[in-house]
Amino acid sequence: MKNYLLNKNVVLTGASSGIGKEMSKMLVQNYGVKVIGVGRSEEKLFALKEELGENFTYYPFDVSNKENWEIFATQLKTDGVRPDLLINNAGAFPQFSTFQKAKSETVERILENNFLSSVYGVETLMPLLGKNGGIVNICSSSALCSVVGTSAYSASKSAMKGFTECLMMEESNRYVGIIFPGTTSTELFRNDDNTKNSALDMVAMKPQKMAKKILKKIEKRKKRAVVGWDAKAMNLTAKLAPVWGLKIICWVMRKSKSKVFERVFEE
Secondary structure (H helix, E strand, C coil): CCCCCCEEEEECCCCCCCHHHHHHHHHHHHHHCCEEECCCCCCHHHHHHHEEEEEEEEEEECCCCCCHHHHHHHHHHHHHCCEEEEEECCCCCCCCCCHHHHHHHHHHHHHHHHHHHHHHHCCCHHHHCCCEEEEECCCCCHCCCCCCEEHHHHHHHHHHHHHHHHHHHHCCCCCCEEEECCCCCHHHCCCCCCCCCCCHHCCCCCHHHHHHHHHHHHHCCCEEEEEEEEHHHHHHHHHHCCCCCHHHHHHHHHHCCCCHHHHHHCC
């Protein structure tokens, strides 16, 4: 099978750090891709541009704002850039907490960052992608098996899952894919002292390894892929024991007495 990614023009959100940064490097260095990186930190994007050279261009903006996407699409048209593939990778993960402590404002913010941003990206760039252009949404294992203390995050990723699956059926002539990565030691994860030496720390995959596995799925035009042993275990748990499985996961989290789960189980 021909490598789908070779020599394409790819718009990649969340390109400045974590999995997105590693994917940017691999796309340019291993696939000959011209990456159009999107992220909030212009400083980080500029540093990545210095490292990767002319095959990496960037546009710094907040993907949770629809107007920013419209401006971006207009700029691409003006510059004569026609992307072949959109990878919606940007996202945010709040600390573990019950909904009562997190409040609806957190749900709204995470939905904007993790779900609506991908909707805006698809809506504004679809005309530029053309009939042969592809769309890949980087989701999460939380969309397959919700975990206590992640109501905002799980809701946002479940929304992305439903949206993408419908898009697959509606856009049957183009490549639409969804990837469900497991726990990854991203920058946000590494900077939280509560996660160090915790249960999460033990199962987390390095971002370089996760990025490589994700791109291997995309190069083969996989429409649906679960990446990471913990993600596969969560997927199986939700299928075989959709009620008791979640309770067992909750029990294990409580018994771990990890600081990362304090706001979930504290009295």
